[in-house]
Amino acid sequence: MRVLFASTRGAGHFYPLVPLIDACAARGDDVLVVAPSALEPVLAARKQPYRIGGEPPQEAMAQIRARAMTLSPDDGVSLMVSEGFGRLCTAAMLPAMEQACRDWRPDLVLHETFEFSSVVAAGRHGVPHARVAVSAGLFTAATDPLVGPVLDAYGPGIARGLLASPYLTRLPATLDPSPYDVTHRYHDASRPGALPDWWGGADEPLVHLTLGSEAGALPTAAGLYRGLLDAVGALPVRVLLTTGHHLDPADLGPQPPHVHVESWVPQEDVLRHASLVVCHGGSGTVYGALAAGVPLVCVPLFADQPENARLVAGSGAGKAVTPAGARGDESAVLSPDDVRSVGAAIEQILAEPSFRDRAGALAAEMGAAPSAAELLAVLGG
Structure with missing residues (x-):
């Protein structure tokens, strides 16, 4: 299976994809990661092939952040999701994502919650896609209506395809009930190592x-x-x-x-x-x-x-x-x-x-x- 992974620039947005990337690699699947240049140091340290997509203009993103700081917390989040992740990041990343879907021909696209160019490209090329949670389900659901007009500008049904796609989350149902009809939960089996004794043998909590x-x-x-x-x-x-x-x-x-x-x-x-x-x-x-x-x-x-x-x-x-x-x-x-x-x-x-x-x-x-x-x-x- 050929699996394309898509992320925005933040490490907190990329790392929820890592257990799935590693599982694909362990199965022998072909993996390609597409992400902005800010993630290149992280991607270069890993073994999987990757491609670098575009970044929004710094001045435009700075203006959005400045506006968000003048708003209430909820309104600031709304602005960043609709204008930042939705409009600017989608437009910047879409050319690289379109090319990856066209010439690499993935069987499946897995994207973190707020990476939307992959949804547009996958929809245009008929590739199944699923959304990997980076936040609680109710938080994500509250932002979904904000990106509908942005995505549907790229073609009818793109936003509907996002909402109908599988939602993948590591958080448990008891803590974070999912608002999505098709929800799959998974866990990340960590392998902890030793921690140095920086406290000279002390044993307090x-x-x-x-x-x-x-x-x-x-x-x-x-x-x-x-x-x-x-x-x-x-x-x-x-x-x-x-x-x-x-x-x-x-x-x-x-x-x-x-x-x-x-x-x-x-x-x-x-x-x-x-x-x-x-x-x-x-x-x-x-x-x-x-x-x-x-x-x-x-x-x-x-x-x-x-x-x-x-x-x-x-x-x-x-x-x-x-x-x-x-x-x-x-x-x-x-x-x-x-x-x-x-x-x-x-x-x-x-x-x-x-x-x-x-x-x-x-x-x-x-x-x-x-x-x-x-x-x-x-x-x-």
Whole structure:
């Protein structure tokens, strides 16, 4: 089988495709990945062939982001999905996607939720396609009407084809009921490695602080990380903070012995040992933590993070602390009250076994879903 994978530029949008890419490779399928140039370093480090598609004009995207920052969180998301992912990214990526469908002739197209040029190209060339979730189902469904007019401008029935296509998600039904008629759930079988002992043999609970792979580029990133560190500064825990590659750990200054800071550590290695994850509620971190049975404190900032935080808190597998300065844009800060609330949430979760029990129950549900390889057998034989 020949499977074309399509992604937009964000690492958080590409990584949900990886278990399926790896499963295809293990089966001996032919794989081609099409993505913007921003993902080329990631793609070049992998073994699968790839092609680079176009990027929207930087000035146009900057204008959309600037407008989004003046709007409410919901309206800002609507603008980014309809104008950013829908109009600009689709137009930029479509020539490469059309060529790939025309000359490579895939049997199946798998695209992350917000990559739409592949839907247009697959529809025009009669190729079956399925959508791979990068967010919770209800969040995605709320954005679907925004892209209908954009897609149908490329041909009648394109938007209808998107909504009728299979929806593939790693989140469990108990946490994230799907609004889509054809939904397939799958799990990612991670292979965690050892975690270095950065704490000199200490055995207090390990708290992992992370804002994902991209938040380090925010103008307020250093302040956000310092706020999280303040929240755990006096607690009897070991702390591992990962900043991502956009922020130098040295920029956070010296830390006490129970705190260790790295740019990046494989998430599965950390989660194997963690007692708690404190994060911004990004879908990749939420999925990874729950799949490992680790409860969370979510401090949502923008995009799908508030919805993910709500789902985690509602499930009993963690708590949500929404910063007073989170306006749904890239200027979020943590106030002293926010820092105290995060610290209190950490203490509560570590003290009450029910949070870890609930996270463990979700992990068991997720592990019982079909593997990526089993899902591929359903989709393409």
